[in-house]
Each structure stands twice: as structure tokens, then as C-alpha cells.
Amino acid sequence: MNTQPFVLILLSAAQRLRLNDGTEVTTGFWAEELVVPWQILRKAGWRLQVVTPGGVPPLIDPESLDPSTLGGDHSRAAYLCDAVRQITGLRTPLDLDALTGKDLDTLIGVFIPGGNGPLMDLCQAPGVDRLLRHCVAAAKPIATLCHGTAALLATGGGADRSPFCGQRVTCFSAAEESATPLAGRWPYTLEKRLRQEGFRVSTGAPWQSHIATDNFILSGQNPASAATLTHVFIERLTSTPTYKGNNMNADALKKMAAEAALRYIQPGMVVGVGTGSTTNFFIAALGAAKIHVDGYVASSIATENRLKAQGLNVLDLNATGDIPVYVDGADEADPHFRLIKGGGGALTREKIVASAARLFICIADVSKDKPMLGKFPLPVEVIPFARSFVARQLVKLGGSPTLRNGVTTDNGNVILDVTGLDLSDPLRMEESINAIPGVLDNGIFAHRRADVMLFGSADGVIERKA
Numbered sequence: 001m002n003t004q005p006f007v008l009i010l011l012s013a014a015q016r017l018r019l020n021d022g023t024e025v026t027t028g029f030w031a032e033e034l035v036v037p038w039q040i041l042r043k044a045g046w047r048l049q050v051v052t053p054g055g056v057p058p059l060i061d062p063e064s065l066d067p068s069t070l071g072g073d074h075s076r077a078a079y080l081c082d083a084v085r086q087i088t089g090l091r092t093p094l095d096l097d098a099l100t101g102k103d104l105d106t107l108i109g110v111f112i113p114g115g116n117g118p119l120m121d122l123c124q125a126p127g128v129d130r131l132l133r134h135c136v137a138a139a140k141p142i143a144t145l146c147h148g149t150a151a152l153l154a155t156g157g158g159a160d161r162s163p164f165c166g167q168r169v170t171c172f173s174a175a176e177e178s179a180t181p182l183a184g185r186w187p188y189t190l191e192k193r194l195r196q197e198g199f200r201v202s203t204g205a206p207w208q209s210h211i212a213t214d215n216f217i218l219s220g221q222n223p224a225s226a227a228t229l230t231h232v233f234i235e236r237l238t239s240t241p242t243y244k245g246n247n248m249n250a251d252a253l254k255k256m257a258a259e260a261a262l263r264y265i266q267p268g269m270v271v272g273v274g275t276g277s278t279t280n281f282f283i284a285a286l287g288a289a290k291i292h293v294d295g296y297v298a299s300s301i302a303t304e305n306r307l308k309a310q311g312l313n314v315l316d317l318n319a320t321g322d323i324p325v326y327v328d329g330a331d332e333a334d335p336h337f338r339l340i341k342g343g344g345g346a347l348t349r350e351k352i353v354a355s356a357a358r359l360f361i362c363i364a365d366v367s368k369d370k371p372m373l374g375k376f377p378l379p380v381e382v383i384p385f386a387r388s389f390v391a392r393q394l395v396k397l398g399g400s401p402t403l404r405n406g407v408t409t410d411n412g413n414v415i416l417d418v419t420g421l422d423l424s425d426p427l428r429m430e431e432s433i434n435a436i437p438g439v440l441d442n443g444i445f446a447h448r449r450a451d452v453m454l455f456g457s458a459d460g461v462i463e464r465k466a
């Protein structure tokens with residue numbers, strides 16, 4: 001098995017749901033509860049591995065693709081059907097019981113989608129008990145969705161109390177169960193069983209998104225909770241010690257994007273070079289590629305030093321005139337190629353070199369690809385004399401500025417990181433902030449957007465051109 005960190009997607013292998021009246025119906029996983037997290041996690045660059053008890057290929061619960069279950073939405077049903085078909089790992093899942101100690105060490109979190117199948121097998125599989133106890137001991141996050149929360153029952157019973165006892169969780173609620181065609185015939189009421197086992201169960205309004213979070217367990221109530229739960233899971237994944245110690249995932253994607261930018265570099269060019277961890281991979285790639293360019297313009301002292309350490313020729317922007325190409329990273333990028341930059345404090349010189357360039361190639365791991373800008377705190381470079389005055393003006397613009405402690409930029413200034421700004425019109429906000437006396441520049445790159453985005457993703461490099 002590949003030794004790169006991965007997120008384990010645990011699915012039920014049950015094919016029949018035994019009801020309390022002795023009859024049986026076909027069961028499996030709920031399509032939407034696999035497709036939504038799968039797509040979000042893949043887009044964020046995570047490697048995913050499907051695992052089932054016995055390595056049995058899981059079944060889709062046919063109900064979950066029935067348009068009548070999806071509010072009569074036939075196109076949604078067709079979309080989900082197609083999306084499930086594209087998840088090739090479903091045909092060859094790993095066997096939960098055959099996971100080695102090395103496999104457990106390599107996984108960084110577990111996501112358990114619902115469907116009714118988990119009520120049959122995951123709730124009592126010894127392999128689930130072993131897996132979840134490993135996660136608790138190693139501080140790795142677990143997310144359970146809808147009836148996927150039944151998997152937690154596998155850790156209870158006997159002398160060995162469940163490590164999750166007393167934890168706050170949610171699941172498909174009793175109210176929701178009683179509003180389905182299986183009302184009154186469910187094998188057991190999951191909400192009730194969890195309470196009996198000592199879980200603190202919280203449920204929200206039927207069919208509305210509701211999640212519960214506790215130490216290492218994050219749970220979502222129903223299909224509507226899938227996206228929110230996945231985003232919270234990703235936040236938890238990226239803050240676990242396991243991920244931080246093994247940060248190969250993001251780094252591998254940054255490197256992939258950085259190396260893809262080499263194809264834009266031609267002999268005889270002057271090349272502008274940005275700043276940051278992604279750009280550092282680009283500098284390393286330049287050093288190895290030995291392309292006979294005229295020289296490089298650095299956007300920071302750190303980059304200048306790195307270029308020189310690779311034996312590369314650094315030029316003064318005042319001596320080059322306009323430059324053909326600039327390559328740099330970003331903290332966020334929106335679909336219109338507008339960026340937030342400056343997480344490393346280099347925004348002003350970066351914007352100057354980017355503006356002097358005819359082509360701006362932005363390289364990033366795919367987690368920086370956002371529907372809109374604004375989650376990343378906006379860096380603003382401020383002349384120290386004007387710090388408090390500028391902070392007050394930023395508050396008037398709707399922001400909450402925080403001084404970046406102990407940081408002096410290459411230009412001798414301070415950085416205010418601003419949260420809470422409305423960046424729905426990035427161009428206007430870039431102008432408004434730069435109009436405050438004492439601001440040198442801010443990290444919105446809307447006037448000088450990127451021309452090409454290269455995102456490193458689990459599916460290879462995604463290239464977009466403006």
C-alpha cells in the first residue's frame with residue numbers, strides 16, 4: 001500500500017437491512033453522504049482510501065438514488081449516480097480487518113458516511129472498534145454522518161467502556177426515522193441506542209444541517225449536514241499533530257504546482273520570483289532545471305537569498321524594465337483569478353514585481369482554490385507611525401485588525417492581519433484600504449490578478465487561464 005498519509009473512508013459492507021418485523025430490504029451506503037465528502041476532500045487534496053469489513057465492495061442504497069427521495073430531482077439523482085460511478089476505489093476496497101499497524105500509522109483521519117448499512121455491520125465489527133480506538137489514542141479525527149454514527153456502538157459493551165462515552169454526537173434522529181417509509185420497522189432507533197450507551201446525543205430540526213463536535217469525534221445528522229461536516233473535518237485534520245508531522249500532502253501538491261510552472265520559463269527571459277513555501281519549491285526546481293535565463297527578480301530578501309544559494313543570477317528590478325513572467329504563490333484564489341497574498345509578509349514587493357510582469361503564474365496547492373476571497377485574514381502593510389490610525393480606519397471598513405507580532409517587513413513596516421472584511425468586491429476593497437494614509441499596500445491582488453492558476457491536486461495539476 002502507498003505510504004502517503006490518507007483519509008480512510010469506512011463504508012458498510014451490509015447488503016440487507018433486517019427490520020424488526022422479520023422482513024429485509026436492500027441496504028448499503030447513502031450516495032450523497034459519500035459523494036459530497038469525497039468531492040470536498042479530493043478537491044482539498046487529500047488522498048482517500050475506501051475500506052469495508054472483509055474488503056467487500058459496498059452497495060449503494062437504491063433509495064438514495066431514487067428521485068422521490070431527492071424531492072423529485074431527477075437530475076440530482078443522475079448526477080449522484082454518475083459521481084458514485086467515478087469513485088473507482090469502491091470496486092476494490094481494503095479489508096478493514098487486514099489493516100496493518102503501518103496502515104493505521106499512515107492514516108490521518110476516518111470518515112464514516114451513512115446509509116442504513118452501518119446499523120447492521122459497522123455497529124458491531126471488531127475491526128471498527130480497533131480502528132476507532134487507534135484514532136483516539138493517536139489523536140486522529142473521526143467524522144460520522146447520519147447512520148454512520150452507528151459505528152461508534154462498536155466501541156462499547158463489555159468491561160472495556162467506549163472511549164466515546166459521554167461525548168457529544170449526533171445521528172439521523174428518531175424524528176427523521178419516523179418520517180421515512182421504514183417508520184416503526186427500523187431494527188433499532190439509533191438515537192435511542194446511543195443515549196443508552198452513554199453518548200450525549202444532540203439532534204436538530206429534521207432534514208436540516210446539524211453537526212456536533214467533541215474531542216476526536218465530529219458527527220453530522222443527515223445528508224444535509226455532509227458538506228459542513230466535511231469542512232469541519234478538514235479543519236480538524238490540518239490541525240492534528242499527525243498531519244503537522246507528516247505534512248507531505250500539502251507539500252507534495254505545492255511541489256507539483258511549482259514544477260508545472262517551469263514550462264513557462266524560456267531561455268533568455270527575466271523571471272520574477274515570489275515568496276513563500278510554494279515558491280521555495282519553484283526556486284528548487286529552477287536550480288535543478290538550469291534554464292539559461294537572463295536572471296531573476298526577487299520579491300523579497302528571503303527569495304533573493306534562496307536564489308543566490310542555488311547559484312542563480314539575481315537582478316535589480318530597476319535595471320530590468322518590464323519582465324516577461326512572474327511566478328508566485330497565494331493564500332487564497334477565487335474563480336476570477338483574484339488573490340489574497342501576504343501570509344509571509346512579502347505582499348508589497350510581490351505586487352510590484354507582479355505588476356511589472358506581462359504574465360503572472362500563480363502556483364498553489366488546491367486548498368487555496370476558494371469560491372470567494374475572505375476567509376484568510378487580509379495582510380495590510382502599514383508604516384509603523386500610522387499603525388493605530390490605520391487600525392481604526394480598518395475597523396470603520398468592517399474589519400478586525402490584529403498586529404502581526406514581532407514581524408518587520410523587508411521595507412521596515414508592520415503587518416496588520418484583518419478579519420471580518422466583506423470582500424465580495426475585492427477590487428473596491430483593495431482601493432479603499434490603499435486609500436488610507438499610512439497603508440503601503442494590502443494583500444488583495446484584484447487590480448493585478450493572476451493570468452494563470454496552477455493548482456496541485458490529488459488528480460494532478462489543474463491549470464486555469466484568465
Ligand SMILES: O=C[C@H](O)[C@H](O)[C@H](O)COP(=O)(O)O
Pocket residue numbers: 274275276277278279328329330331340341342343344345346347350
Ligand atoms: O507573503 C507571502 C506570499 O504572499 C506568499 O506567496 C503567500 O503567503 C503564500 O505562501 P505559501 O506558498 O507559503 O502558502
